Amino acid sequence: MSKNLLQQKPLSLEAFKMRLYNTLTRKIEDFIPQDPKNVKIYTCGPTVYSFAHIGNYAAYIYWDLLIRVIKLHHWIPNRVMNLTDVGHLTSDGDDGDDKLEKGAKKENKTVWEIADFYSAAFLKDYSELNLLQPTKIARATDYIKQDIKFVEELSKKGFTYETTDGIYFDTSKFKNYADFARLDLENLKVGARVEYNPEKRHASDFAVWKFIQDGEDHAMRWDFLGRPGYPGWHLECSVISHTELGEPLDIHTGGIDHIPVHHTNEIAQTEAALNTTMSRFWLHCNFITSEGQKFSKSLGNAYTLSELKSKDFSPLDYKLWVLQGHYQSERNFTLADLKSAQIRRLKWKNQIAELLQSNHNELIACQGSSKLTDFLHSLLQKNDTPKTNLSRQILEYASDNLNSAEAFSYIDQHPLSLDDWALVEQLFGLGLFEQTLPSQEVINQIEARDQARQQKDFQTADRLRAQIEQAGFVVKDNPNQSIWQYYK
Numbered sequence: 420m421s422k423n424l425l426q427q428k429p430l431s432l433e434a435f436k437m438r439l440y441n442t443l444t445r446k447i448e449d450f451i452p453q454d455p456k457n458v459k460i461y462t463c464g465p466t467v468y469s470f471a472h473i474g475n476y477a478a479y480i481y482w483d484l485l486i487r488v489i490k491l492h493h494w495i496p497n498r499v500m501n502l503t504d505v506g507h508l509t510s511d512g513d514d515g516d517d518k519l520e521k522g523a524k525k526e527n528k529t530v531w532e533i534a535d536f537y538s539a540a541f542l543k544d545y546s547e548l549n550l551l552q553p554t555k556i557a558r559a560t561d562y563i564k565q566d567i568k569f570v571e572e573l574s575k576k577g578f579t580y581e582t583t584d585g586i587y588f589d590t591s592k593f594k595n596y597a598d599f600a601r602l603d604l605e606n607l608k609v610g611a612r613v614e615y616n617p618e619k620r621h622a623s624d625f626a627v628w629k630f631i632q633d634g635e636d637h638a639m640r641w642d643f644l645g646r647p648g649y650p651g652w653h654l655e656c657s658v659i660s661h662t663e664l665g666e667p668l669d670i671h672t673g674g675i676d677h678i679p680v681h682h683t684n685e686i687a688q689t690e691a692a693l694n695t696t697m698s699r700f701w702l703h704c705n706f707i708t709s710e711g712q713k714f715s716k717s718l719g720n721a722y723t724l725s726e727l728k729s730k731d732f733s734p735l736d737y738k739l740w741v742l743q744g745h746y747q748s749e750r751n752f753t754l755a756d757l758k759s760a761q762i763r764r765l766k767w768k769n770q771i772a773e774l775l776q777s778n779h780n781e782l783i784a785c786q787g788s789s790k791l792t793d794f795l796h797s798l799l800q801k802n803d804t805p806k807t808n809l810s811r812q813i814l815e816y817a818s819d820n821l822n823s824a825e826a827f828s829y830i831d832q833h834p835l836s837l838d839d840w841a842l843v844e845q846l847f848g849l850g851l852f853e854q855t856l857p858s859q860e861v862i863n864q865i866e867a868r869d870q871a872r873q874q875k876d877f878q879t880a881d882r883l884r885a886q887i888e889q890a891g892f893v894v895k896d897n898p899n900q901s902i903w904q905y906y907k
């Protein structure tokens with residue numbers, strides 16, 4: 420890092436905008452938050468009934484980039500994500516078993532134990548992927564009182580009707596129901612599911628509350644209208660986002676599979692009950708397959724993060740693989756491609772290692788600290804504004820509908836400074852600065868090896884090289900002085 424760079428004025432962020440593809444309008448639009456100090460974002464979270472495979476995490480990796488871009492524009496995200504621990508049926512609709520109840524029976528545990536166990540597993544993976552924590556993680560079962568109030572409000576306004584098995588939202592009463600997903604309701608009627616519920620007035624109607632029938636084995640239950648029951652799956656997102664953030668949200672995120680049913684239903688409930696716009700922007704990420712097929716336990720391609728780790732990959736190699744593509748594109752994951760992502764990440768870490776070594780003394784002089792780790796920390800903290808044209812270009816790519824792939828090619832093609840790398844780390848969270856630095860002992864071994872080589876004592880040099888490698892570093896011989904690199 421030269422003195423020139425330090426003295427250079429921070430570049431203005433105003434000159435370039437953040438642009439996002441909005442499913443609501445099917446267009447890329449400029450994104451400007453309603454309140455820069457409170458950018459309201461809601462993310463549909465997981466249903467916590469089994470271990471998530473890596474494909475499940477892609478969405479959260481894309482939305483992590485969204486949050487990081489927002490922060491680098493100096494806006495303050497206020498983000499809520501739900502954990503579904505009740506009411507998500509195996510059909511994603513109103514039929515089938517509750518996923519949590521089914522999981523509990525399979526493992527011979529209570530539904531509450533299942534929810535706790537898999538919530539913890541999800542959050543552990545979440546932090547290993549270095550994903551920024553939402554402002555709040557909300558569990559569906561903590562909002563039952565609000566759910567009931569919401570259903571009462573919908574009923575009062577005439578949007579619901581009761582059947583033997585629940586309270587349903589009458590989609591014909593909400594005139595914009597088909598708009599969001601561009602649904603063809605006539606065809607939907609003809610092609611309705613085999614187990615079409617004859618008490619439903621329209622194929623698209625959905626349960627906002629389900630009654631538990633006599634003899635039905637459903638452990639999670641709450642009293643409403645004098646009978647035991649539980650909320651419909653779609654309801655929780657309307658209720659949690661309303662309770663925690665309020666409408667309109669700035670951005671609502673999810674997968675494209677959410678568009679025709681889950682998000683369509685969220686919009687119908689919220690806008691019917693509250694007579695307001697639910698969200699200004701809707702972002703949806705595309706599907707990921709694994710080794711050319713749908714992720715599936717029986718095919719052996721539904722890798723978990725732990726499996727990748729046992730194959731000697733870091734969760735952050737996977738994060739980099741995800742960010743090599745675009746959230747709107749269909750992706751296919753392969754272990755071979757993950758290997759390339761791992762090599763790319765190692766290359767980047769070693770470019771940083773090389774810069775640290777060539778600038779070491781100057782850096783210490785700048786910082787007045789002898790600890791390199793302190794320096795790295797301060798470098799990350801102060802790099803929340805692009806200071807160079809390279810940094811600016813990288814942030815500009817990421818701000819253009821989250822085009823991390825373009826940003827990555829740009830990074831590969833240009834010589835970045837430490838300040839640029841610090842911005843890259845702020846933007847993508849790839850753990851590029853989290854590596855252990857060589858201990859003083861390893862530094863001494865590297866110097867001793869250089870001396871041994873100069874004296875043509877190759878036996879000692881080889882012995883030292885082996886010791887250095889055992890500590891996790893490789894030595895690259897440069898003409899003047901050798902440098903260390905990471906080999907992993």
Ligand SMILES: [Zn+2]
Nearest residue numbers: 463464656681
């Ligand atoms: Zn949702």
